Amino acid sequence: MKTLFDRQIQFHQTALNLQAHRQQMIASNIANADTPHYKARDVDFRAALQGALNTARGGVQMTATQVGHIASAPTPSLESLTGYRTELQSAVDGNTVNMDVERAAFAENALHYEASVTFINGMLRSMNTAITGQ
Numbered sequence: 001m002k003t004l005f006d007r008q009i010q011f012h013q014t015a016l017n018l019q020a021h022r023q024q025m026i027a028s029n030i031a032n033a034d035t036p037h038y039k040a041r042d043v044d045f046r047a048a049l050q051g052a053l054n055t056a057r058g059g060v061q062m063t064a065t066q067v068g069h070i071a072s073a074p075t076p077s078l079e080s081l082t083g084y085r086t087e088l089q090s091a092v093d094g095n096t097v098n099m100d101v102e103r104a105a106f107a108e109n110a111l112h113y114e115a116s117v118t119f120i121n122g123m124l125r126s127m128n129t130a131i132t133g134q
Helices: 004-031 045-056 099-132
Strands: 041-044 082-084
Touching: 004 041, 004 099
Parallel strands: none
Antiparallel strands: 041 082
């Protein structure tokens, strides 16, 4: 049986994993800003987090013990949650990276990542205070 604390930690862990993956995607976009025909990629964070949480709440994973058994729904991978960013302005070489958009997304994602780490630290500090009384 999962406690409220376990669920909160799992939520923030999932958020951190998604934010780290998104940060890598944005960094890849920035690194390929001058690559011809490179298509900028991104993760719809809200949809990805909601999908991950719905999968986590799905209950017990089924195990197929016979060939005819129905397999359980697979857990979505981070790569499957990745899509191409909407092109705002076309480039002559076919590259869809817009450095202003990428910088803003990078800063926003870094802020969200830091907020998640701060929430986890606060929860752990509260738990430590509850256990030690100090």
